[in-house]
Amino acid sequence: MNKYLLYPGCSLESSAKAYMESLNAILGPLDVHFEEIEDWNCCGATEYLGINLIPAYSLITRNLALAARQSAAQMDGTRTIVAPCSACYLNLAKADYYMQERPSLGVKVNEALEAGGLQYKAGTLDVRHLIDVLVYDIGLDTIRSKVTRPLNGLRVAPYMGCMLPRPDYQHRWSDHEHPTELDDLLRALGAEVIDYPLTTSCCGGHMTQIGPETAFELIRRLVADADERGAHLMATVCPMCQLNIDAYQGEMNHYFSTGYHMPILFFTQLMGLAFGKEPGELGIGVELVSSRNALANLGVEVPIAQEPTVRKRKDEGLPMPRRLLNGRKRGKEAVK
């Protein structure tokens, strides 16, 4: 069994919870065990670095210190820390690298960590991204051997995003601009991988929040290119990319008066489907640009997303005709 330390990152608890669900669903078949770093904190994304350097790197490195301690406390402790989010991966990897490249940074960061009773020696851990571990440790042959429902007939645009293959100080990827890891993995699942030259173009990151026009253009390019090349959907390795392409596609369409409908799923969700899991176990259905039609190409039926559960505060109130509630009886009402 392959064992790793997991740094989930904030998105996997919220906007990218589908990533976490699908990740958990594929670990069993692949015989991989992830141990979450206890009490991990936010990596600061791209925000903290732009405000104050030493606090930003101390925030990131607290996680490395906790992970190193956790790893040392175990007999068979793994030295590899895995991040499924590209921004988290980059921050952790960059902190580890820069503290080696510039030792004075490591000294200051450790001075800060000391105030919390922690320390971290740069280079102690290997920081890696989820897809790196799946492709290079688990291997495409193992992945291929677990496929029970090949994704034949599904045309997928492989979207690696920018922060994963770059700057790549640890030399982990096949190329900085056209890496093939995601393509290879999707092909192993049986999917038809389209040629997608924008695979490492930026989705706009936080610009959807602070400079929407800039971000909309970046999103448009990615979605339009995938659409023109006949993709049914895009596959991503990053929660930020998923959020921007999925949640802001509507606003982007409105801004450019376009009508694109390009669903984007996490590569782990596609792995889960190929391993025979049901969409409901993989968080499929919570995307805002529905993947229903795309997945119909596989004969997979996506459950209609749950309707919002309206919480009724009081039973008394103005008498309303029952049929407005669609005649459904809710649990609490039935008890009363």
Add this chain to the structure above:
Amino acid sequence: MPHMTDERVRAGLAHEEDLSLLHEVSMKTAGVSHLEMCIQCGTCGGSCPVAMDMDHTPRMLFAMLRAGMREEVLRSNTPWICVSCYHCVVRCPQEVHIADVMYTLKGMAIKAKLYQDSTAPHFSQTFVGMVETYGRGFELGLASRHYLRYFPLRLPGMMPMGFGMITKGRMPIRPRKIKHMDQLKAILKRAKQLELTS
């Protein structure tokens, strides 16, 4: 300070430029920035997916740093438009840590209160405020605080998205807090007193 340069030119000292700003930025940047090594080739600007929205391309900005144009540099929107995609970084023949230099310039601009035209500093500071309070990100708090202040007119158009995110359980109403918040606070408090000086 152009007049100083004139004097220097007259005194035959033109080759001794004032590189203090360049060195300051380089010193404050994580890792070894290689900023002094920039050869003004322009590969960065040519590789940038958002250069069209920038006041100055990165190449131009680095020339301004070398020329000591502190105020112009810190007023530029360039670091705030940068999306940290690292295209320029992997293509730079001199291996300048361009994206990290942009982070340094953002921090300097906030401190000098020079860049005021964008909502970006507020967004970053609100984000950091959430992290310093809870230890984890809190999207709903961040988005609502930021949009109400800066994009109230964008809100109606965003309602379907926000509603979708919340009802599909992708935007928790309450923040998650880490257990040892006191430890994180102590670390950050100490860290704020420290600066990279060598």
